[in-house]
Amino acid sequence: MGGISPNKPAATCVECLAWGVLPGSCCRACYTFRQLHGQGECAACRRIVPINKGHCRLCWLQALRDAKNVGQTHVTEPFLLAVHHQQLFFARMHRDVYRVPGRQRLGKKGTRGLAPPPAPATPRNADPNWAQPPLPFQAGHDFSRFDRRRHADLANPTLVRARQAGRALAASRGWGRWVAKDVDRALVVLLSNHTGDEKIRFTELAPALRHHGLTIERTVDVLTDLDLFHDDKTPAFDRWLDRKLGPLTPGIRHDVEAWLRVLHEGGPRVRARNPETAGGYLNHIRPLLLGWSDRFRHLREVTRQDVLDATDTLRGSNRHITLCVLRSLFRHCKKTGAIFRDPTTRIRPNRVEQTTILPLRPEDIHEAINAATTPADRLAVVLATVHAARSKDILSLRLDDVDIGNRRLVVAGRVRPLDDLTRHAVLDWLDVRRNRWPHTANLHLLINRLTALKSGPVSRVWITRAFWGLTATLERLHTDRQLEEALTHGPDPLHLTAVFGIHENTAIRYADAARHILETDAERHHPSSP
Structure with missing residues (x-):
């Protein structure tokens, strides 16, 4: 039913005959009663109206009033059969009309007042300094039985503080509306009866939050910030x-x-x-x-x-x-001291000759390019093939490492020019990131649905999964780029160190590989060669 206009005149409910400003042809209570029960002839007033167990709502209210007048709180069959008249009332005021004088109403669920609390029993000759000794074991909480209507205590000081901290953390990390709402519901489940000096254990909260379908990791972040979490799960x-x-x-x-x-x-x-x-x-x-x-x-x-x-x-x-x-x-x-003599003494490992670094074939590189079907994968391929970035360097890139206006890119702490290919790949990924996670507070360039709610980088598995089983993985593309630089500008270790910032021994190895490839090609194409 919709709202009631302030200019609407008073009228009579067509079912319970109550007088008042009604939202429609009947009052709100009769509207709900009509949704729950079907039409029929009332056994007391003989009207064709919605009935429950043979009687309409008006007769039920009259029977309830007769029952309360004799001290009962529930309607029984004798009171329904004894209804031969009805006391009319104003709409939405029947609770006050039927209230028994001398009794204090307690909300909407009844008229019985609260019983006075029993006086604490004080044993004779009691020691005033006596305290309950602690239990020899730690009793756990069963949060899976939590019922918000019966157990929620929104005025609990710990819960109030935790909900405020949850809202602040959601704003700082860019959590979405539904994630923040789930965290708030989880905090109500865990902290409604909190005493303020106990910590919530992981083995207690995890089953309960899974039972209610709420987020565990985000809730743990809030509890950790408040020093209310104890991680007792097996590492x-x-x-x-x-x-x-x-x-x-x-x-x-x-x-x-x-x-x-x-x-x-x-x-x-x-x-x-x-x-x-x-x-x-x-x-x-x-x-x-x-x-x-x-x-x-x-x-x-x-x-x-x-x-x-x-x-x-x-x-x-x-x-x-x-x-x-x-x-x-x-x-x-x-x-x-676990053994008396080392059996590996004087057993020398054989010297392993380093394998020759060879360039990738063009078809292997095209295969890796075709495997990069997402903007994130395409950006990773570009960073590895153009800037010789390792997978670790790609994961560590942050937003402030990319300067679109000045066309600069910082990879592994070294400033590199931002070419057109890399610029287009970065802009395509930034459009996807902005549309999918507009409120994230993660400063890393590459994020996914898990790290968008955190502040850390994505995993190595996430960025390399698309290239598993291929010859041209991200690491091979990184190696091929450095070898290509040595082949293009000559086998100069100093040049490789200046461009990529690699160790001098690694630069010497790439220079030797490039020199070997160049000499082999020269011999193959020499006129005097067979």
Whole structure:
């Protein structure tokens, strides 16, 4: 039903006969009653109106009044059968008309007043300094049973502060209207009964928010800013260790796990390595460890001959890397006292000759260009082929690294001229970014639907997925661009260092590869050559 005009005159409801300014031919209550019940003949007043259990709304109100006059709060069948007359009333005032004198109304759900709170029972000879001792375990919260109509406490101080922080964080990070609304609903679920001194654990909030279909990560951001979040989930590195080291015998697994944790987290006088280092090291020697687990119970049983037998079947860089990883593992075990003698001592990895850098074929480059079907992929291809940007450099680019007006681009800290091809690719991507995420606060040039709500870069997988399985990946395109520069301007390491900012040893390697290619081509096209 629509609103009521202020100039509309009073009238009588055609169903309950109430007098007042009505939105239509009947009052709002009768309109709702009509939507819920069908037409019929009332058993008391004999009118053809909407009825519920044989009686119209007017007779139900009269029976309710008769019931309340004798102290009852619900209408029973004897009161309905005893209705032979109706007391008329003004529209939207029947609650006040039917109110029993002396009783205080409590909202719209009844007329019974609140019972006085019981007096606290004070035991005799009670110690005034006594306090309830803490429980020996930490009781959890079951937020999945939350009912907003019954449990929501919007006046809770912690909830009020969290909702304000959520709105501020949404404005600073450019969250959309629906994301901000979901975060606000999640905060109401988690903090309606919060006491102000407890932290919400991840294992408690995650099932509840999944049950209600609300965002978890954005809610965790708000709780973290307020220091109300405790991350008690199992770290991803621990889950990875359990999955990879599960088949190993307990003795070998203990030593390998300790070594991997030192690589990942660092230790006394040992710096933490790149997060991908531990995974790469374990993948190289895991087949050997699985074979040793069938024969040995501990790494101290592995001999020098076992290491030689395991690596003799390997060739080239695979053998070199495997021996280096085994040396790292057994040196750690010897340092911590897990083994008595290092079996990799005096086993020298073979010197691996560096492979010759060769240029990509034109068809490989065209294949990579055709695989770049999105503006983000096309921009990545342009940055790799024109500016020799590595995938890490592409992910790290920020909006202020691109100066369209002055036609400048900063790649890996070096200022480069912005050519027409790169400029068009950047403008195409900026149009997509502006239309899809107009309110994002992420300053990175490349973003997706996940990082648009954060402040960090996209993942390496997201930007390289389109080129998986191709010969011309982003890294190969980056290498081909530097080799092309050496072939075009001559094999000069100083020129390569000045243009791309690479290390002098890398520049020398590219210069040697270019010199070798140029000399081979010269010999092939020399008139005296066969």
